[in-house]
Amino acid sequence: MHQLRSKLFNKNKAKSLLVVLDGVGGIPRNNKTELQVAKTKNLNKLVKLSETGCHIPIKPGLTPGSGSAHLALFGYDPMDFDIGRGVLEALGLDIKITKKDIAIRGNFATIQKNGARKIITDRRAGRISTVENNRIVTKLSKKIKSVDSVKISFKSGLDHRFVCKLSFPKNINQLQCMIKETDPQIDGEQPFEPDNLNKESAKVSKILKKLLILITKILEDEKQANFVLLRGFSTYPNIPTFKELYSIKSASLTTYPMYKGISKLVGMESLNLDSNNLLGQIKALQKNYDNYDFFYLHIKKTDSYGEDGNFNKKVKVIEDFDKYIPSILKMNFDTITITGDHSTPSMMKSHSWHPVPTLIYSKNAFSNLSKSFDEVECLKGNMQIFEAKNLLTYIFAHSNCLGKFGA
Amino acid sequence: MHQLRSKLFNKNKAKSLLVVLDGVGGIPRNNKTELQVAKTKNLNKLVKLSETGCHIPIKPGLTPGSGSAHLALFGYDPMDFDIGRGVLEALGLDIKITKKDIAIRGNFATIQKNGARKIITDRRAGRISTVENNRIVTKLSKKIKSVDSVKISFKSGLDHRFVCKLSFPKNINQLQCMIKETDPQIDGEQPFEPDNLNKESAKVSKILKKLLILITKILEDEKQANFVLLRGFSTYPNIPTFKELYSIKSASLTTYPMYKGISKLVGMESLNLDSNNLLGQIKALQKNYDNYDFFYLHIKKTDSYGEDGNFNKKVKVIEDFDKYIPSILKMNFDTITITGDHSTPSMMKSHSWHPVPTLIYSKNAFSNLSKSFDEVECLKGNMQIFEAKNLLTYIFAHSNCLGKFGA
Structure with a gap:
């Protein structure tokens, strides 16, 4: 029509x-x-x-x-x-998204480690202030520039929300971005891994897993925002x-x-x-x-x-x-x-x-x-x-x- | 349905x-x-x-x-x-249209020659009477019977309108009839050529260009209706x-x-x-x-x-x-x-x-x-x-x- x-x-x-x-x-x-x-x-x-x-x-x-x-x-x-929800959030924060990018909605969250198990105690990290959010995002941005050949950037949203953008060297499409969201949607559960939901997304999943390890290490010493939950993995719609x-x-x-x-x-x-x-x-x-x-x-x-x-x-x-x-x-x-x-x-x-x-x-x-x-x-x-x-x-x-x- | x-x-x-x-x-x-x-x-x-x-x-x-x-x-x-508009007009004038035909809506028009340039001074040739139209259509019909292997016929409509029918030796379809209309839709402009808008219509375009040269020569001595504008090139719908x-x-x-x-x-x-x-x-x-x-x-x-x-x-x-x-x-x-x-x-x-x-x-x-x-x-x-x-x-x-x- x-x-x-x-x-x-x-x-x-x-x-x-x-x-x-x-x-x-x-x-x-x-x-x-x-x-x-x-x-x-x-x-x-x-x-x-x-x-x-x-x-x-x-x-x-x-x-x-x-x-x-x-x-x-x-x-x-x-x-x-x-x-995709990630792209929506990114555009709303004035982040430029191209066909090479994957946009992700992030939440800062609080986890408690129990040996190898991580339990989410607050999916919104006590709704930390936007000022706090800015401080943490600056820290992440300084320490993480890329994973393999993929550029990584972060931008603060309101409260506990942020956007993470992955910029690939080549165009990437929706089929290559079928990724399991890591947020279990309730407190008291373990976060999910960003597994790929189809073959084409295997490479993206690999990058995301490496990225999560980097982030988690950097946030280790934070009291509230010591973890992130990632949702709405999405590419630029045509x-x-x-x-x-x-x-x-x-x-x-x-x-x-x-x-x-x-x-x-x-x-x-x-x-x-x-x-x-x-x-x-x-x-x-x-x-x-x-x-x-x-x-x-x-x-x-x-x-x-x-x-x-x-x-x-x-x-x-x-x-x-x-x-x-x-x-x-x-x-x-x-x-x-x-x-x-x-x-x-x-x-x-x-x-x-x-x-x-x-x-x-x-x-x-x-x-x-x-x-x-x-x-x-x-x-x-x-x-x-x-x-x-x-x-x-x-x-x-x-x-x-x-x-x-x-x- | x-x-x-x-x-x-x-x-x-x-x-x-x-x-x-x-x-x-x-x-x-x-x-x-x-x-x-x-x-x-x-x-x-x-x-x-x-x-x-x-x-x-x-x-x-x-x-x-x-x-x-x-x-x-x-x-x-x-x-x-x-x-197609040409077919609609043709059927309305009791012209039989088959799958071998292309029907065209024509207007008699007035042009002024300026060297090689033709300028349309009246797209409707002063809305000549239907009687005048009949006279001119009879003249065209007598002098133009075919172009190459394609039979040509004309029929008067009301005032300045007529229908021109091209009858090919074989069935012809819409894809072979994507032709640029020659009417620029305003006075003071040059008419367009009946160019083909896709490859398949090249042959039809060639016939139409030859036909236009013949028509223009025959109408040369007319005061008002010294040109024609062709629109609505169309084949029999299935x-x-x-x-x-x-x-x-x-x-x-x-x-x-x-x-x-x-x-x-x-x-x-x-x-x-x-x-x-x-x-x-x-x-x-x-x-x-x-x-x-x-x-x-x-x-x-x-x-x-x-x-x-x-x-x-x-x-x-x-x-x-x-x-x-x-x-x-x-x-x-x-x-x-x-x-x-x-x-x-x-x-x-x-x-x-x-x-x-x-x-x-x-x-x-x-x-x-x-x-x-x-x-x-x-x-x-x-x-x-x-x-x-x-x-x-x-x-x-x-x-x-x-x-x-x-x-």
């Missing part, structure tokens, strides 16, 4: 904004969802002028991770494309960019590393924010309006509070966003799309598969089918339930930049 | 009518679409007795051309089948017919060449009309009722007025059609299907991707879900939103001529 969409695409001057309220969809608590409880007078006005529906992120009943849910929103079939597919300039306005990472992967430029919040995002949008064709604005906290099971704070984030709608409308976008990447019902404290309310505001909208922006009213719209990978086709159609299919 | 449908098909005595109101779907103007404004007491009665839904012609967000939209209504996956798939006799009632052409392509017989309007179509339907199993009746003007942005006249065409419903009901069809091939909102003055209201009237209908025949009420039906390529399966199901799938 992204190839067909690319073929039919005719660039024009349309400006599009895609707002993703992460995990915005919910299920009812006392008969009402977070969106239904939220007081959103601006959204309620906007939805009546918009085309509406609910998207299914992947397929009916499937709960997505953030990466695949976003790929779908960006028009890629999440069944065909996959971003995803055609927005620029390649549509020759448009696209930009992202994100406050969290991972979403910045995803947007970079599809070729969006990540815009600098004066303040790392919605106000900063809106200001950057205004400032850069003339320079791009397509903007992606990501709001994280709806998902965070959903995951926490904090219904009321999730409502509050939606209400806060509502206040910025007049400023957004003033900018005069040709299409404004508001949706989530998936649902994160506070009632479930986790991502879910439930359909996600979606509105597309444009002069071509079949309007007035939904009276408010929520899970129930959006079902009444004429997009009904659709797969998220089709959203971009709708957005481009509303922007009048898709040619006719067939004679 | 058409193969599965064919396999499950059991011929019975059912008579089916498919009415296509071209481009009937709209988007609201002052909160109401053309279908919502139209006073259609007969349709409103009929819709309550019918199964309803809205079809998506191709895929979400894709706006179809007439050919692919009709192929979908006739049960073919428009992603798998494609009718589409199994209704007869082959279902062993039924099908007929079309059309007032415009292109739709007659499409219906012929799937094996429908085009019925003669006493008058080239809806009255003529209804009379022909009555007269031929006993002789066919499946009838396709096409109404063009809903689309034409949509394209013109003439909301009120589009409403009027719908109201005019409504008056004929009692006559249609009297004929006692087992299923009557009313829909469009796509939407053509007057507000957009063009085809669009918006879902198209659909009703199927039969004794097997899940009735009473929609109160009127329009974009909003039909969404409430139990077909909800479905891809147009599935419509024929529904029609045959309502006609009791599909066996069970699986044990």
Whole structure:
């Protein structure tokens, strides 16, 4: 579909904004969802002028991770494309990943040695501070430069998290990177070895095992972070960019590393924010309006509070966003799309598969089918339930930049 | 799907009518679409007795051309089948196209010579009259019979349009017919050469270049139509017919060449009309009722007025059609299907991707879900939103001529 969409695409001057309220969809608590409880007078006005529906992120009943849910929103079939978690984290930390690299999510952890046995006593090393993390990563970086012919680098994330990058002399692909994650996911267990899960990955596994020995020796004298757990071994995914597919300039306005990472992967430029919040995002949008064709604005906290099971704070984030709608409308976008990447019902404290309310505001909208922006009213719209990978086709159609299919 | 449908098909005595109101779907103007404004007491009665839904012609967000939209209504996956524009035009002008032929849409045009440079001053040769067109086509037909071993024939269309057919000694396929269109699409430019876009088309390109030299010489002394622009080079598409798939006799009632052409392509017989309007179509339907199993009746003007942005006249065409419903009901069809091939909102003055209201009237209908025949009420039906390529399966199901799938 992204190839067909690319073929039919005719660039024009349309400006599009895609707002993703992460995990915005919910299920009812006392008969009402977070969106239904939220007081959103601006959204309620906007939805009546918009085309509406609910998207299914992947397929009916499937709960997505953030990466695949976003790929779908960006028009890629999440069944065909996959971003490894390591690559996502790396891009989010501004680490450049090429086709020669393997990116790995690392946790600092605490182990207790019991003879030859190592028992994990804290998978997060007591959630050491980011300052501590920086100190340890600097130490590792100084002492480990390479293993055999493979360059090794480290970068701190928040708290106990870091990214480790392996840079090979030649291109490496997903098949050569099927490695068992070393994190057993609970305390009190032994870590796993980074074994290869297929033949092609034998060489990578060997490097990783040598690397682990080096790291463990260097961390020996640390009290808390005396070990690392490695997950999400992944290579650079082969995803055609927005620029390649549509020759448009696209930009992202994100406050969290991972979403910045995803947007970079599809070729969006990540815009600098004066303040790392919605106000900063809106200001950057205004400032850069003339320079791009397509903007992606990501709001994280709806998902965070959903995951926490904090219904009321999730409502509050939606209400806060509502206040910025007049400023957004003033900018005069040709299409404004508001949706989530998936649902994160506070009632479930986790991502879910439930359909996600979606509105597309444009002069071509079949309007007035939904009276408010929520899970129930959006079902009444004429997009009904659709797969998220089709959203971009709708957005481009509303922007009048898709040619006719067939004679 | 058409193969599965064919396999499950059991011929019975059912008579089916498919009415296509071209481009009937709209988007609201002052909160109401053309279908919502139209006073259609007969349709409103009929819709309550019918199964309803809205079809998506191709895929979400894709706006179809007439050919692919009709192929979908006739049960073919428009992603798998494609009718070239040249073939569509040729069939519409009653030109017989075989697997040995290439059909081309031609425009008479005006050029100005500037040394070796030819500049197009009017891509439509001042929209010369059809009479003028006939005169020039007769001249070309007399002087050009063949190029090398390829027979050449011409036929006038309306105004400045004509069709040119190349008949090769052997079958020729789409791969041998990838040719650059010569029309630069704006005045003031030079025409393109009919270059081959792949190796396999080199021979055809050579013939076309020789043909263009001959034509240009013959038209030299014309004031307006002193050049031709060639587009839509296409070969006979390999589409199994209704007869082959279902062993039924099908007929079309059309007032415009292109739709007659499409219906012929799937094996429908085009019925003669006493008058080239809806009255003529209804009379022909009555007269031929006993002789066919499946009838396709096409109404063009809903689309034409949509394209013109003439909301009120589009409403009027719908109201005019409504008056004929009692006559249609009297004929006692087992299923009557009313829909469009796509939407053509007057507000957009063009085809669009918006879902198209659909009703199927039969004794097997899940009735009473929609109160009127329009974009909003039909969404409430139990077909909800479905891809147009599935419509024929529904029609045959309502006609009791599909066996069970699986044990």
